[in-house]
Amino acid sequence: MKSGSSVGVSDVSVELERRIARAIQPLSPWERFVSFVNASLVVAEVEARKLRHDPWEVVTRVVQPILWLTIFGQAVARARLIAGQEDYLTFMAPGILAQSVMFTAIFYGLAIIWERDAGVLQKILVLPVPRASFVTGKGLGAGLRALIQGAVIMLVAMVLQVHFRANLWTILTSGLAVVIGAGVFATLSMLLATLLKTRERFMGIGQVLTMPLFFASNAIYPLDLMPSWLRVVAHVNPLTYLVELLRNALVYGVAPGALRDWFVLLVWLIGLQVMVSRRYDRVLL
Amino acid sequence: MKLVEVEGLIQRFGDVVAVDGLTFSIEAGEAFALLGPNGAGKTTTIRVLVTLLRPTAGSVRIAGLDVTRHPTRVRRVLGYVPQTLSADGSLTGYENLLVVAKLLRIPRAERERAIADVLELVRLEEAADRLVRTYSGGMVRRLEIAQAILHRPVLLVLDEPTVGLDPTARRSVWDALKVLRERDGTTLLVTAHYMGEAELYCDRVAIMNRGRLVALGTAGELKAQAGGAATLDEVFTTLTGDTLESGGSYSEVRQLRRRLRRFG
Secondary structure, eight states: OOOOSSSOHHHHHHHHHHHHHHHTOOOOHHHHHHHHHHHHHHHHHHHHHHHHHOTHHHHHHTHHHHHIIIIIIHHHHHHTOSTTOTTHHHHHHHHHHHHHHHHHHHTTHHHHHHHHHHTHHHHHHHSSSOTHHHHHHHHHHHHHHHHHHHHHHHHHHHHTTOOOOOOHHHHHHHHHHHHHHHHHHHHHHHHHHHHHOSHHHHHHHHHHHHHHHHHSSSSSSOGGGSOHHHHHHHHHOHHHHHHHHHHHHHTTOOOSOOHHHHHHHHHHHHHHHHHHHHHGGGGGO | OEEEEEEEEEEEETTEEEEEEEEEEEETTOEEEEEOSTTSSHHHHHHHHTTSSOOSEEEEEETTEETTTOHHHHHTTEEEEOSSOOSOTTSBHHHHHHHHHHHTTOOHHHHHHHHHHHHHHTTOTTTTTSBGGGSOHHHHHHHHHHHHTTTOOSEEEEESTTTTOOHHHHHHHHHHHHHHHHHHOOEEEEEESOHHHHHHHOSEEEEEETTEEEEEEOHHHHHHHTTSOSSHHHHHHHHHOSOOOSOOOHHHHHHHHHHHHHHO
8 A cells, every 4th residue: 555656746746736725725704604504404404314214203202292281281271270271281282392392402412422422523523614504503403303393292282172273374483483492492402511521411400401491481381470580580591482482373373473582582592502603612622 | 745744742631741742744645654552642643633622832734734723724635534433323324425525515416426436435335325323343434434535635534443343344444545545645644553554554654652752664664773673563562661452441442342332
C-alpha cells in the first residue's frame, strides 16, 4: 500500500491543490442558510426512516395516554371531582394528548447521549454541515413522532366517546401545536443532556421534571383550582399553552387559537434551540 | 506538500495533560500511523485534528487552514471514522449512505452514482439493503469508511479502524483503504493497536507515549534506531516501556463488549 514513486508526482499535487482549493472556499451566508435548512430536514428524515423500520415504537408510546383516559379519566368523571366540567373526559383529553407529546419528547435528549456514546455524534459533528441543523432536525423529528402519536390518541379518544370538534382547521391547528410543542420539550431535553452528560443522571432528572411540568399545568384541571403561586408556575410552563391551544381547538372549535399561546411556545422553542445549538458539542466533554 | 501540520500541541483536561507538546507533519498522499499505548494521547490528538476539541495551546493546520479558526472549512477536506462502530443500526447500509449524501448536498443526479461508487469500493453492494444491525463488525467499519469518503475528502482520519475485528475483517478494512488510496490518492491518518498493520500498510509511523512523540519514521528506520529490532512490536516496547496490551481501560473494554453484543 505504500505510495508508488513512479506516479507523476507533480500532476498529482496540482490536481490535489485544485481539489483542496475548491473544498475550502468560504461559503456565503445564503449557502450556509440553505445548508442549515437542508441538513435539518435530512436529520428529521432519519427519524422518519427509523419509524418506518420500527413502527411499533409509536404503538408502545400510546399505551400510557390510553390508560390515563380509560382509568383516571373515567374515575374522575364519575366522581365529579372537578366542578363545572360536565364532560370531564372531553375536558381532559387534549391535556392527555399534550402530556403524551411531552412525555415522549422529554426523553429525546437521551438520544444525543446515546449517540455520543456510540460515536454517531462525533461523526456528525465532523461533517461539513452547520452544527445547529442537528438540533433543529432533532426537534423536527420529535415533532413528526408526536404527530403520529397524537393522531393515534385522537382516534382512541373518538372511540371513547370524547366529543371533539374535528374539522380541517381544528385538526391543522392541533397538528401544528403538537409539532411545536414536541419541539419545545425535545429541545429542553437536549439542553438537559448537554448539562448532565450521562444517561444515569439524565434518567433521574427527566423523571423528576415530568411531574411538575404535568401537574403545574392545565392538563387535567383548570388553572382556577390552583393556589396563586402554583398558577404563576403554570403560566411559565409551556405545556399550559400547548394544552390551551389543543383544548380551544378540539373542544371549543377555536382555530387557529390565541396569538399569545403561539407566541409563548415559539419564544420557548427559539430560545431553547439557540441555547442548545451553542452548547451542543459540549456534550462530548 | 504538507497536508497536516501539528506544532507544539498541548491538550489539558483539568490537571491531566493528555497531549504534551506534540509536533509532526503529514505529507499529502502519505499513509501515516499514530501508535502508542492506551492513554498516550492518540485519540485526543485525533479529536483536535478533526475539529472536535479546541487545543489548550499550539496550532494544528490542515491544508494550510488553522483548525480552531476555520473549523467548517477544514471539515470539508477531511473525513473521519471514529473509534466506536457508529453507523446507524436501525437503518440499511444504503440509507446510512443516503443520509450522509443528502447532508452533504450531493446533487440528486450524482447521488446514486456516488453511493454506488463507494459501496463498490468497500465491497458492500450486496448487503446495501440490509439493516446495519445485521452486519458483521468488519462490514460496519467498511460502511463507515464509505460514509466518510462520500465527499471525497483529501484526508481520511481513522481512529483504531480495526480494533475488535477478526483478522479477515481487519484485512478487508485495509483492502478498502488501499483501493481508496489508489483511486483518490487520499492521505490517511490512522491510529492503531496492531503494529504489524502499521508496518505493512503505512508509509510512516509515529509512536506516542504519555502525550509526547517518542519516535517518528518509516518502520525500517525505527527498527534501525532501536538497534536492529526484528519487529515494530519490539521497537514499541523498548520506547514506551510498556508491553503492548490489546485490552485497554475498563471503559474501553466495556464499550467493546457492548458493541460486540449489539452487532453479534
